[in-house]
Amino acid sequence: MMSYALELKDLRKNFGKTEIIRGVNLAVNAGERIAIIGPNGAGKSTLFNLISGRFGPSSGQILLNGQRIENKAPYEINRLGLSRSFQITNIFPKLSVFENLRCAVLWSLGYKYTFLKFLSGLKDANDLAEKYMAMIRLDKKRDLLAMNLTYAEQRALEIGITIAGGSNVILLDEPTAGMSRSETSRFINLIKEVTVGKTLLTVEHDMGVVFGLADKIAVVVYGEVIAFDTPEAVRSNAKVQEAYLGSQLADEQAGGH
């Protein structure tokens, strides 16, 4: 039996007395693109934090390719093949674009903590970093310090760092946050390109992005998944319409893509 790429079993998380995640069940097949939507405060970022190991669940299980990863440290989870990006850009500001990407590939290529090799001599790391730099279209800004990039460029670098490690399961937390219309559509194409063949989970608010990108949508409301289905099915789901998609605005946004 082929295990799911990512599986959440009755996941719960309390902060003090407040239950944020109240029993989430989710099963994602390999290669699927899932969009996680829901009103603010529903617990979407918390879910991501739980999956990626930023903190541990109060109860429940998280399985990555059949292996339990809850309560593992972030670096352990990353080494098992899961990467995530952040809603608030989380890059290495004082390193150049190239260095940012190179750092992201080092562990996956097995260089670990070595201080006996020179970075300039690591052909595979350098080539890989160049490849991803071209993929995210930042090769012209190779030696620019990351903190001097524009906002959209930093978001692109953020995605670049996330995928450079070669993980098969990618979590993107509101990748298009704060972008203009044109930037967003360009970004969506970029995301599609760089996540070919990988399992993708993305938290999104922009309905256009969601309906254009996702194979399936998971709707999270008050810490529970109230629907997990194809976009059309979710669109017509009465519960979802009531909780979230009931506005004309959402319809218009969805219709535009």
Place this chain on the structure above:
Amino acid sequence: MEFFIISMLNGLSYGLLLFMLSSGLTLIFSMMGVLNFAHASFYMIGAYFGYTLTNVIGFWPALIIAPFLVGGCGVLFERLTLRKVHKFGHVPELLVTFGLSYIVYELVQLIWGRTAVEFTPPELLKGSAFTLINNASTGLQFIWGAAPAEMCRASDTAIRIVCSPFPATRAFMMFVALLMLLSLWLLLTKTRIGLVIQAALTHPETVEALGHNVPRVFMLVFGAGTGLAGLAGVIGGSTFVTEPAMAATVGSVIFVVVVVGGMGSLSGAFLASVLIGVIQTFAIAFDYSFVSVSKDLGIQLSSAMQNNSFLKLTISQVAPILPYLFLVLILIFRPKGLLGTREG
């Protein structure tokens, strides 16, 4: 028995002094994220201000005025220097307070000299608060004030009498510290400004969005924290010694207290201060070493072991490093600190 009580009280008073200092430090840290490296320097300034003011207007007025002066210095420093480096992050803030500690140390030596100054407590506090008399025949007695000489010397030398006075300065220290603790608690939980401070402790931006002048609150908290340190300085300086090295001796201990108690936890700081104060006071009083204890127990040790400098160490000799040992142990077994909530 009386030894235990007196030592316990001594330890408590020292611990409470540590708490007076570490509470200000914790408040400033929780509030602003700044670990004020110069906190002990404000303690020292308080002692010196107290000394100078006492010579001019007497101890009791000095006790009131000196802390405000010190708090004023703190406010000035925050306004002129700390605020400027706030945007650079926490490391520069720490560095700036580090630099201040150097400067204060040099200035104090410049103005008041390199040797200790005679900061004596006022007449009222010069004697003993109370005395415990352990009379072998009549048992334990408690007397207010100092015991008259006849009560301490038995006419019959067979009866053992031990008089243990408890200095009034120490008692006063405990009194002030407890008063301060109470007012701090009342301020933080019962008043409006206290509520604002508590909120700003974890969510300064939200509080600012609500219309409160957070930079001003920061400035006030910094001034209050350093003022508390100044108050501790007046009391500590008159009870112990007032010299340029006093900042260094107590400075590192309060940082240990803050880390051991759990960074950002006032109750943790209280617990750690009292614990460290009591343990260190008791340790200094004990003159036992591994070698001496074995001798008392009748265990024969080889001459190599008897000459081993490690085993010859008495507990009192080890006393100075106990806080730091405690620090290392806490870090290994309970890195969050005793009552810490924030993962520093």
Place this chain on the structure above:
Amino acid sequence: MKTYQFKPYNVGRWLIWSLFAIVLICAPLIFTSNLSGTMLAQMGIAIIACLSYNILLGQGGMLSFGHAVYTGLGSFVAIHALNAVTAGTSHVPVSLLPLIGGFAGIGFAILLGYVTTKKSGTPFAMITLGVAELVFAMSLMFSEFFGGEAGISGNRVAGQTVWGITFGPQIQIYYLIAIYTFICVALMYAFTQTPLGRVLNAVRDNPERVEFIGYNTQRVRYFAFIIAGFFAGISGGLGALNFEIVTSEVVGAGRSGGYLLFTFLGGATFFFGPIIGGVLMVLAFVLLSELTKAWLLYLGLLFLFMVMYAPGGIASLIMMNLRVASFGKLKQVWVSYLGLFVTAFVALIGAGAMIEMVYHLQLNSALGNNLKFMGVVLNAKGVDSWVGSVFVMLTGLGLFEVARRQFLVEWGDIQIEIEKEIKRREAA
């Protein structure tokens, strides 16, 4: 906004390293006095120490208040090893004793670093302080290893002499130090170009993100700590050979503070900054302390000033001006610079006069009230002297503020011009 770049030297790399070697070789030939000899030797030791400290501070973002623990313990182990050579129980050549110090540094860093690197940021700094106090307090307790009040002394003329080199004369120990300095600087620079070195930078910039690219942040810091400990130990070992005596103050808070102060002053954001810092440290301790008793006060004030206005240290100031010069715009601003320096100097004279007068009253009042300050006789108790000093200082400060505003305006204009130039070059 100042931008800091960790620029690797690509063109002229050979040139720079050769120049460095030449300076090391020729320095004692140019500065031949005895004082220069000892100072140059101390500078080499200080350079290694400050660079090792910067592995933590500038490259790793770890503020340590207890680096002297590792240099100091390296010194103690080395001097004991030296005495073993003298006693004949060890046949390690004297020239390799600093390596023994280095290994001691590694050992203690492994032991103490495990606990220290459990945390980061401010708690890390506090832990280093606690550990430093622990070690210093222990140094007063165990007199066999630490030598108590008198410390441990040794004689570096010991063991087998190779090619007639006994290391007795100052010049010989200088060249030994110079060789170690060159090798250590090269190694530490090489470290910055390795995966561990680069990931260490990433940890400095964004420790949380590093976890999400597969690295255990704590491990990275621990390894960097050990490597810094190695070089610190070497520095300590060289110090033991140079001074032939090691006392407990080498693990003291004053020395740790000194490393912090001068590494920061030199510049923590560039590789060569701590080299400047090390040189300044020796100059300050040896020369400045002779000039005025208030030197620590001045140092503290300078440090404060630097943290507020030039947190990248002297190295960043140099690089900023080099950048401006490379665009040919330095001459536009040199008049403002002149104004800044002159007014600052005036303010300094006023403040200095007051400080010296206070010191005079403190310490030398038996010699009467007059003292010489910069060629002028001042009366420490006289109103004129005081009023004059206050006036000079306030005037200086006021004019400095004026000059500073003018400078900032001009500097800002230049930055804008440079940005335009960069854009033009990019488009071309």
